[in-house]
Amino acid sequence: MSFEILTQSLGLLLVPSVLMAILFGSIYGLFIGALPGLTATMSTALLVPITFYMEPLPAIALIVSSTAMAISAGDIPGTLLRIPGTPASAAYTDESYQMTLHGQASKALSLGFFFSALGGLFGATVVLVTGPLLARVSLNFSSFEFFWLALLGLLTCALVSGSNVVRGFVSLLLGLLIATVGLDITTGSPRFTFGEIELMGGVSFIPVMIGMFAFSEILRGFTTNRLGQGAMPKIGKIVPFQGVFGLLRKYPFSMIRGASLGTAVGALPGVGGDLAAWIAYGMSRRFSKTPEKYGTGHPEGLVEATSSNNAGLSSAWIPALVFGIPGDAVTAIAVGVLFMKGVAPGPRLFVENPTMPTAIILTFFVSNLLLFPLGYVAIKVARHVLSIPRSVIVPIILICCFLGSYAVNNTLFGVWIMLIAGIVGYLMERNGFPIAPVILGLVLGPVLERNFIMSMQIANGNLMGFFERPIACGFGIVVCGILLFVFTKSIRGWLTGDSARRREKLLALAKESAKDRAIDV
Numbered sequence: 001m002s003f004e005i006l007t008q009s010l011g012l013l014l015v016p017s018v019l020m021a022i023l024f025g026s027i028y029g030l031f032i033g034a035l036p037g038l039t040a041t042m043s044t045a046l047l048v049p050i051t052f053y054m055e056p057l058p059a060i061a062l063i064v065s066s067t068a069m070a071i072s073a074g075d076i077p078g079t080l081l082r083i084p085g086t087p088a089s090a091a092y093t094d095e096s097y098q099m100t101l102h103g104q105a106s107k108a109l110s111l112g113f114f115f116s117a118l119g120g121l122f123g124a125t126v127v128l129v130t131g132p133l134l135a136r137v138s139l140n141f142s143s144f145e146f147f148w149l150a151l152l153g154l155l156t157c158a159l160v161s162g163s164n165v166v167r168g169f170v171s172l173l174l175g176l177l178i179a180t181v182g183l184d185i186t187t188g189s190p191r192f193t194f195g196e197i198e199l200m201g202g203v204s205f206i207p208v209m210i211g212m213f214a215f216s217e218i219l220r221g222f223t224t225n226r227l228g229q230g231a232m233p234k235i236g237k238i239v240p241f242q243g244v245f246g247l248l249r250k251y252p253f254s255m256i257r258g259a260s261l262g263t264a265v266g267a268l269p270g271v272g273g274d275l276a277a278w279i280a281y282g283m284s285r286r287f288s289k290t291p292e293k294y295g296t297g298h299p300e301g302l303v304e305a306t307s308s309n310n311a312g313l314s315s316a317w318i319p320a321l322v323f324g325i326p327g328d329a330v331t332a333i334a335v336g337v338l339f340m341k342g343v344a345p346g347p348r349l350f351v352e353n354p355t356m357p358t359a360i361i362l363t364f365f366v367s368n369l370l371l372f373p374l375g376y377v378a379i380k381v382a383r384h385v386l387s388i389p390r391s392v393i394v395p396i397i398l399i400c401c402f403l404g405s406y407a408v409n410n411t412l413f414g415v416w417i418m419l420i421a422g423i424v425g426y427l428m429e430r431n432g433f434p435i436a437p438v439i440l441g442l443v444l445g446p447v448l449e450r451n452f453i454m455s456m457q458i459a460n461g462n463l464m465g466f467f468e469r470p471i472a473c474g475f476g477i478v479v480c481g482i483l484l485f486v487f488t489k490s491i492r493g494w495l496t497g498d499s500a501r502r503r504e505k506l507l508a509l510a511k512e513s514a515k516d517r518a519i520d521v
Helices: 003-014 016-033 040-051 056-073 077-082 089-099 106-136 144-159 165-179 197-201 204-222 244-250 252-266 274-287 298-313 317-323 327-338 346-353 355-369 371-380 390-406 413-432 436-458 463-467 470-520
Strands: none
Touching: 003 016, 003 056, 003 355, 016 040, 016 355, 016 371, 040 056, 040 204, 040 244, 040 327, 040 390, 056 077, 056 106, 056 274, 056 327, 056 355, 056 371, 056 436, 077 089, 089 274, 089 298, 106 244, 106 298, 106 317, 106 346, 106 355, 106 371, 106 463, 144 317, 144 436, 144 463, 144 470, 165 470, 204 327, 204 390, 204 413, 204 463, 244 317, 244 355, 252 274, 252 298, 252 463, 274 298, 274 470, 298 355, 317 327, 317 346, 317 355, 355 371, 390 413, 436 463, 463 470
């Protein structure tokens, strides 16, 4: 990257509108992340209506800063109430809560913000260095490569979304089905519109996003009464950033390993950063010299897991900016916002307008640097933030849901879509079906279909044309390998389960036979 591009990008970043967007997004993300049950993805979805009236860079800066802060602030309810604020913080909630019970709440909160900021800066640096390089390579990509990339993103998302792979694929197929609603790409004929003119343009992902992440959360809150619940333990005196430098000296390798792992996992299309925290915490325990201390309030695992949080969040933008493929649900929202603003993410963006993606990447540095001062304030007022009653929060969220859905096309149709999506999302999560694959399927479905049709036209209907180009062949082998692995694993699990069921049946018959003989005697 040339010094000139970097200077011009800094000029775009250091303007009042962008800096105010970053500050507002950080404060908003801090507030949302600190509330139990309100996820970073939901907070991002609620910001979309505001971005309608903003320029592209301030709009993305708002999303970036709010997400970075919400992910870190999610540690607050997890540490104090044992209620994870975000899916990423759920990986180490028990560990941080044990520190609170041992009178180390201040230390647990401090290391959460401190190492999240360091991890985010590490991930942003990797994006800044590798983004333009990957963009130059991907300029040689054709529809074949982009088809395999989109398919890879969808598959990896389905594989890591929850413990049940089959349910992840079902959610993914639901998202792809919704993406087919509208006009056919080749013929222009209506598909699955059922005579509704509103559906001719397809189902907008914004009301679906708001419904599945925000409105469904309200429904879960009403049915389980979990938002804002819980009695806060005695946490003692709060001293922000207490002992963090000592932990950095004691566990420097854990911080580097967690940030590196978060960056690598977050860069995978469709995976995102939430999974990185789970892997990092498990890896820390596996390679620790004192694994028996984990689960008792040991900070080593927290250092590694929190370092991976924002690192994965930053690197999730690598596939989003370079290939136009969202790295997670948050970047899916951001990619949609960029498209609405007339900015198409992809390799040509780095060539035709390199200052824009560079300025977006630089917002990560500013957002993560704000974690230090705002994190200081958050640690000081943590107990007061948690005392906000649910009766105040829920009406505000409901208003934002209705306004955001209505503002898409200025019709009530978007509101109905949001309500239906919210009910579907609530039922899905209640039955163990992940939501993220639905959103990514809705976003990537048109990309997958468009590149598949273009590739088939180029190859004259020959499916082997997808393997003729070297890079496309490599991507195709990876995708086919993943599918083969999942299929064989499922067959093996089915056979093993079937054998176990037969053994249980034979054992039950043997017990019944022994019981009958005993009765005869």
